Amino acid sequence: MTSAQRDTMIATCVRALPNEGCGLLLGTADGRVVDVVPAENVAASARIYEIDPKSLLRASRDADDRGLEIIGVFHSHTHSDAYPSPTDIAQAPDPQWHYVLISFRLVPTVVRSYRVVDGVVSEEDLVVSAPDA
Numbered sequence: 001m002t003s004a005q006r007d008t009m010i011a012t013c014v015r016a017l018p019n020e021g022c023g024l025l026l027g028t029a030d031g032r033v034v035d036v037v038p039a040e041n042v043a044a045s046a047r048i049y050e051i052d053p054k055s056l057l058r059a060s061r062d063a064d065d066r067g068l069e070i071i072g073v074f075h076s077h078t079h080s081d082a083y084p085s086p087t088d089i090a091q092a093p094d095p096q097w098h099y100v101l102i103s104f105r106l107v108p109t110v111v112r113s114y115r116v117v118d119g120v121v122s123e124e125d126l127v128v129s130a131p132d133a
Contacts, residue, residue, distance in 0.1 A: 001025075001033035006128050010109055012038040013076035013102050022049040022075040024059045025098060026068045034068055041075075048087055049075040072098030072113075080105055082112040084121050092116035098124065 013021030026035040039055035082103035095117040
């Protein structure tokens with residue numbers, strides 16, 4: 001992803017404070033993020049997130065129209081580390097998705113990415129490139 005996309009994720013989550021912020025990642029099957037789509041956390045909670053179903057449907061249609069797919073989700077942890085919680089793991093909908101977590105527990109903000117397959121969490125490299133890359 002680009003640094004601008006990372007910054008969009010962080011800004012989305014900052015705007016949601018004191019609740020968790022969230023959104024979707026549109027991209028290619030090889031894991032390249034093309035677009036970051038902010039979404040409302042309809043759970044309105046500082047401990048859990050739930051992507052607005054209307055945002056999910058719009059993002060899915062937009063991805064289809066552009067020859068992309070939803071390749072992941074991002075959300076913030078307002079008081080804990082950038083690591084999937086038991087709730088995050090239980091609710092991980094797709095083993096192919098990238099789960100990006102943004103933690104506000106420490107300064108500077110920590111951004112990390114994971115895969116969750118059959119309840120097993122594996123961290124993956126989060127490559128951030130220049131905006132025009």
